[in-house]
Amino acid sequence: MRVGIFADVHANEEALDVVLSALRQETVDQIICLGDLVGYGPNPNECISKISETADIVIAGNHDWGAIEKMPVEGFNPFARQAITWTQEVLNAESRKILNALPLIQDDGVIMAVHASPELPDHWHYVSSEDAVFRSLMAQTSPYCFIGHTHIPAIYSRAVNGDIMMQKGGSLTLDRGQLHLVNVGSVGQPRDSDPRAAYGILDIERSRFDLFRLPYNIKQVQEKMKDAGLSDFLIQRLTVGQ
Ligand code: ZN
Numbered sequence: 001m002r003v004g005i006f007a008d009v010h011a012n013e014e015a016l017d018v019v020l021s022a023l024r025q026e027t028v029d030q031i032i033c034l035g036d037l038v039g040y041g042p043n044p045n046e047c048i049s050k051i052s053e054t055a056d057i058v059i060a061g062n063h064d065w066g067a068i069e070k071m072p073v074e075g076f077n078p079f080a081r082q083a084i085t086w087t088q089e090v091l092n093a094e095s096r097k098i099l100n101a102l103p104l105i106q107d108d109g110v111i112m113a114v115h116a117s118p119e120l121p122d123h124w125h126y127v128s129s130e131d132a133v134f135r136s137l138m139a140q141t142s143p144y145c146f147i148g149h150t151h152i153p154a155i156y157s158r159a160v161n162g163d164i165m166m167q168k169g170g171s172l173t174l175d176r177g178q179l180h181l182v183n184v185g186s187v188g189q190p191r192d193s194d195p196r197a198a199y200g201i202l203d204i205e206r207s208r209f210d211l212f213r214l215p216y217n218i219k220q221v222q223e224k225m226k227d228a229g230l231s232d233f234l235i236q237r238l239t240v241g242q
Helices: 013-025 044-054 060-066 078-090 093-100 129-141 218-228 232-240
Strands: 002-006 030-033 105-107 113-114 142-147 155-158 164-168 180-185 198-204 208-214
Touching: 002 013, 013 044, 013 198, 013 208, 013 218, 044 078, 044 093, 060 078, 060 093, 078 232, 129 155, 129 164, 129 180, 142 198, 218 232
Parallel strands: 002 030, 113 142, 142 180
Antiparallel strands: 002 198, 105 113, 155 164, 155 180, 198 208
16 A cells, blocks of 8 residues: 655645646555645645545644634744735635644554644644654554654654664655654745655555655746735745755
């Protein structure tokens, strides 16, 4: 069974389109979206409808909750807050309904899917410090746990003796005796200095995870963001992937 996994689309339809068409060609058996469908980008309604039509599992992210006022926007940085306020204004009723119904976490005994951390999904912790990685792996109840939220791909593995290994992004043949916590990076706003859209494929029989990066038409998204009046900082960061 092959599972396509992506996160943090952030209303970037051009980036989403290249990832969805790649997943179609890869013939995966299941597609999981790890949340943050909206925020930052200019096409929230389009992205919500494409993702909800295509993905088998869609998880809620903090921007999705912020966009439907399920959580206060005060905790967001000023750029994120401005984009969330803009998103609140343009979301249609159908999009709101879809976002409102998204679960925080899904676990089928093989794969856990959560936006931020499996420890306390609604606390939106960033799994980047050693402590946060350890706590997430301790909270993990299935062999594979997929996360997003930091927009930086990484693979963390916990051996039976408790040793934790880390790999920045990339692909890995996974040891069946270990727990694997995988950050799949971001489709619509990567922050690892690689501006290309990120997505991953887990092949369960082969115990193999591969991360892919795809170029997309960044200029077109930036034009739309300008027209929508979104901040220049958000527009520029797409070029550098930061
Ligand atoms: Zn995000």
